[in-house]
Amino acid sequence: MDPIRKIVIVGGGTAGWISASGLAAVLKGLPITIELIESAEIGTVGVGEATVPHIRYFNARLGLDEADFMRKTQATIKLGIQFCDWGRKGEAYIHPFGAYGHAIDGLPFHQHWLAARARGEAGPIETYSLPIMAGLAGKFAPPSSDPRSLGSTFNYAYQFDASLYAQYLRAYSEARGVTRTEGKITSVQQRPNDGFVTGVTLEDGRVVEGDLFIDCSGFRGLLIEGALQAGYEDWTQWLPCDRAVAAPCASVEAPTPYTRATADRFGWRWRIPLQHRVGNGHVYCSSYVSDDEAARALVENLDGELQQDPRFLRFVTGRRKKQWFKNVVAVGLSSGFLEPLESTSIHLIQVAVTTLLELFPHRGFDPADEDEYNRVMDLEFERIRDFLVLHYHANQRDDSPFWIERREGPIPDSLAYKMALFRERGAVVGYKDGFFLEPSWLAVYFGQNILPHGHDPLVAASDPARTAKIMADLAAAVTRTVDAMPTHAAFLRAMADARTPA
Ligand code: FAD
Known part of the structure; x- marks a missing residue:
């Protein structure tokens, strides 16, 4: 097999520099040169x-120091996303990066919660989620590595300046020969x-060759x-928004450890x-609203002073029909x-x-590698697509034709299948190999008022009084753990002061 000798990365946005750093970290020591053009x-x-x-695992694979990364990208902690006005106007829920409780007698916690709720014995589902309650309280401490501890039941991500991240990864990549x-x-x-x-x-006549x-x-x-x-496979029949307007503003309060949508x-x-x-x-969707009106809605709702013109x-929305084709792999927006x-x-x-x-190829480019890569990426895209469509579809809003049409319009068959199973007895399927796991689907279902007709019949094998005590103890443990956590602001200060290992 003739090995790859030269990789050319076309583009130096977030995708270009993430690709460069990931390849440079893993291919080091091999006689492969990497050139990035931007x-x-x-x-x-x-x-x-x-x-x-998952960004944490990627950063760890590169060997980045977390405190240094957070300082250089102005990062804050993200425990989840708060969704406001998605089910009905005035309602809000958080999609947390973490579980609701833990399995009881081998069945998922939410099945017991559904049964207890039907008996009028359950608290709101969020009171059993550490990342939700910590997020709402503006608290954060890193997860515990002890799997028996409540502190191990969540994960976190970052909110950061992506152009600073690209610069950070550029320095990392260039230091490793890119x-x-x-x-x-x-x-x-x-x-x-x-x-x-x-x-x-290139415009000046230079030619850059590669494998x-x-x-x-x-x-x-x-x-x-x-x-x-x-x-390109167009998915606008399910996700019709086709424009965005972006504008940064000044902060007026300590950063929340969650994003809001x-x-x-x-x-x-x-x-x-x-x-x-x-x-x-x-x-927004340009067939319903003008650019000016969309920009006005954005600017009117900013926390602080506008820092740049919108x-x-x-x-x-959609995906490339083949993301790996011949000797080209499309990564990022391409x-x-x-x-x-x-x-x-x-x-x-x-x-x-x-x-x-x-699936790193050789210069002969085995079509089986290309097929497998495309299969994996197609599935990733489809699973995320279904999850996004659920947010639009599961709404009860009547204040605009946009929302009524999202509720009544078509949804992918794969999503209809998942929702039908959930509606019957609260089963969450089709998530196991995908990125969004059971708690993510539950957060959106429950948060947007999609409740199943029943629950798993095997719940009947558990003693309701014992289950009620486990649930009450869990909610109390969540409150205690959150009370003991430092504030998110204090955590950020500690990271800013942390020394970076040489
Ligand atoms: P780009 O940033 O467009 O980079 C393209 C690169 O190619 C540039 O360096 C350019 O110079 C180069 N290039 C192009 N043509 C040529 C040429 N002819 N010659 C030489 N160089 C060339 N993602 C998230 O994960 N979280 C978010 O919150 C999020 N929010 C988003 C909000 C909006 C509205 C949009 C549109 C996207 C958002 N994304 C988000 C996606 C994210 O912005 C992109 O995935 C990410 O920035 C990667 O972009 P890219 O590097 O693929 O493309």
């Missing part, structure tokens, strides 16, 4: 500030017999679409508190786009890089 003139998309817990080339690519060369990409030509090309060129998909025409009349607004500012945006972005409702884009970039490394 164009300051074209720039990056410049949004993407909220993450999910070369960076500034320039605008004007054409792509392909082998005449099979269309494999052999090189790219494997990672297309991180953003929405334009310079190689995967521009050259290879892989095709507030449903608006024709879409939703995000609020992401960082150490030095708050990131805000409004995702910036508009356009997108089409691979597809799912709106940032559950902060999944950076996660998908990191899954792409780790999956590529698991």
Whole structure:
């Protein structure tokens, strides 16, 4: 097998530098050179500030020091996302990064909760969730490594300045031998017999050749679409929002350890508190609302003073029909786009890089590797898509045609199947190999008033009085644990003061 000798990464946004750092960390010591090309003139998309817990594992794989990373990216802690006005106006719930309670007599906690609720003996589901109660109290302490401890039942992610993260990973990558080339690519060369990409030509005439090309060129998909025409599967029938307007503002209070997503009349607004500012945006559907009106709804709802003029972005939800095609792998916005409702884009970039490394090709490019990669990434995209559609579909709002149509409109068959099972007896299926696990689905179902008709009949085997005591003890332990935690602000100060190992 003829090994890959040269990797070319096209694009230096978040996807480009995550790819560069991930490849540089794992391929070190091998005779493979990595070159990244980016164009300051074209720039990056410049949004993407909220993450999910997998970023911690990616950072750990790179060997990043957490305190140093948090200081340099102005990061805050994220224990989940607060959804306001999604079920009905005036309601709110948190999708936490962590479990509701623990299994009782071998059955999921929520099955016992449903039975206890039917008897009128259960508290609100959030009172059994440590990350929700800590988040609402503005508290944070890192999870415990003792699996028997309540403190081990949650996870966390970060809210950060994504352009600072890209700069951080650039320094990391360059220190590990990645070369960076500034320039605008004007054409792509392909082998005449099979269309494999052999090189790219820059505006000044320089040619950069390679064996494997990672297309991180953003929405334009310079190689995967521009050259290879892989095709795009459009998902706007399920996720019709097609624009966003973003604007940072000043902070007026200590940052909350959670992101907020507030449903608006024709879409939703995000609020992401960082150490030095708050990131805000409004995702909306252009067939219902004008850009000006969408921007006004954003600016009217800011916490503090506007720091930059609102910036508009356009997108089409969906995914590339082939994310790996011939010797090109599309990573980041070039691979597809799912709106940032559950902060999944950076996660998908990191899954792409780790999956590529698991299936790392040789210069012959076995089609089986390409097929397997596409199978894995297709599933990741589909599972996230279903989860996002659930948020729109499970609404009871009547204040705009947008929400009524989301409730009454089509949903993917795979989601209809999951919801039918849940409605019957509270079973959460189809999550096991995907990114969003049982508590995530439960959070949205319960938070948006989708309650099953029944519960698992095996709950009847447990003594209700004993179950009620376990649940009461758990809620009390959650309260005690939260009371003992430091505030999120105090945790951030400690991280700012922590010494970075040499
Ligand atoms: P880009 O940032 O567009 O980078 C493209 C790169 O390619 C640039 O360096 C550019 O210079 C280069 N390039 C392009 N053409 C050429 C050329 N001809 N020659 C040379 N170089 C070229 N993700 C999250 O995880 N969390 C969030 O909260 C979140 N919020 C978002 C909100 C919105 C409104 C949008 C649109 C996206 C959001 N995302 C979020 C997604 C996130 O922004 C992207 O996944 C991430 O920034 C990666 O972008 P990228 O690197 O693929 O593309």
